[in-house]
Amino acid sequence: MTDGERLTLADEILARARIHAREVVDEYDLAVDLAALEWTVSKRAKRRAGACRWDAARETATIVLARRAYERYEWPAFAGIVRHELVHAWEFQRFGESGHGARFREAAARLDAPRHCEEFADPRYVLRCLGADCDWTAKRHRASKPVKAPDRYRCGACGGSYEVEHAASGRIWTTASGYGGAKAALGDDW
Template identity: 45%
Template sequence: MATVSDKSLPDPAAYSVSRPCTHEEFLAAAKVYARAVVRATALSVTVSDLSWTVSTRAKRRAGAVRHRNGEPESVSLAWRQFEHGGWSATASTVRHELIHVHLLNENNDPGHGPAFRQLAETLETTVHCQRFTDPEWWVHCEDCETRLARYRRSKLVANPAAYQCGNCGGDLRVDPGDPS
């Protein structure tokens, strides 16, 4: 795997876009910032080879890389994350997605394993994004502190008695909305 440079990252604020803006302006800022990150870190990513899109539906993920046969094809960024977290959160997501593209290019690795975690630390981004949309339901364990956010009506949400806590084996209950 190619070594990623230790040069300092570009300041996300220098590439920011503020609200209100169009999806096109948002994506233009994201691509310009992505190119600056690639230049500073020597990631094996060609930003212009990727299709960049905005997801207005995403509630759980801040971004995604779509790939076919190990070849990265597109990057999708969540509009809701930008609305709730601003440009700083989006810039972190851009760096996160660039790591996925780099690891796909280098060794067909789309996951969040050790190589990803090491690059996430180098690129000052997170492995998992912070919640930016409130879930429709919370699944709570009756015996331990486990709490799971759910955004869709799943089998677990519809019938929690058929399942048990993955941590302790306890009974589960489902509560609507607010986690408190």
Template identity: 50%
Template sequence: MATVSPERYRVSPECSHEEFLAVARVYARAVADEHDLSVPVNRLDWEVSTRAKRRAGAVRYRDDRPQTVVLTWGYFERAGWAAMAATIRHELIHVHLIEETNDPSHGDRFRELAGRLDTHVHCERFTDPEWWVVCVDCGAQLARYRESKLVTDPDEYRCGDCGGQFRVERADET
């Protein structure tokens, strides 16, 4: 369980992106130090995404090395600092596991560390999708935020759960 209090590092969405990233870095260093994570916080680039709609954060890496931690501003605005601090811990686990085992997945080691660092394995939806792709047989629903091939050509795809066909509904029409 984390003892570095995210509350101590709290910032509000009224801050600038630069201020937000400065606090995120300092908080990340404290968490990495507390949990002995092999995370080169100062060597990583830290960025804000104002476009992401379905992820709260991400780690970009090249040649099996973490390069950049990206944090989603919209998630911070909607969910607040405590949720973003959990996302920072989540991304630190990814960096640690990439550094240690070249494993960017949400597998067993990730889940174990997520429990230790008191963070989520997957982020909650924080933006409404533009479309819902719905299986006509089993009713499975897939949220889509961009006009992908699945949205434009649903007849070319089948449901992974039951093999059924899909139909597409605009989210504002459901």
């Protein structure tokens, strides 16, 4: 860093994550090749606190960490996300694939890494089954096809129809025209 340069929040996130990764590799004897590991920060991520991508041609794993998750979580929780993604990197480097199966669960438990991360952003939409005995719900951050036209889809659990709620306003619709009406009515508050 030269005089006049300022560190960004992304720089802070990456520095802390890299330091923690070195500590984890040493402490838990996790066979991750840190030299073949790249790091980046996503400013856009709203659902996933982290991700690990594998480039088989380069044999390089890239860990992507969400800036919003870093801002929302305390460091111990965010460090758990780093450990979670390190398990994926280890699996990719060693086996060429990664998932959340038994091998992942065993390694994650050894590192005290969460199997799944808590949500760090409130959903924009909530889908709910209207079936009498069904309690299926799903959260969405984007206006997916089922959000825009719920009448064209059925509940995966019971086959019933469902409704969609715009979380911020409480407006509910069950049809494509209902979606359009809610969007028009809310205008700038959409």
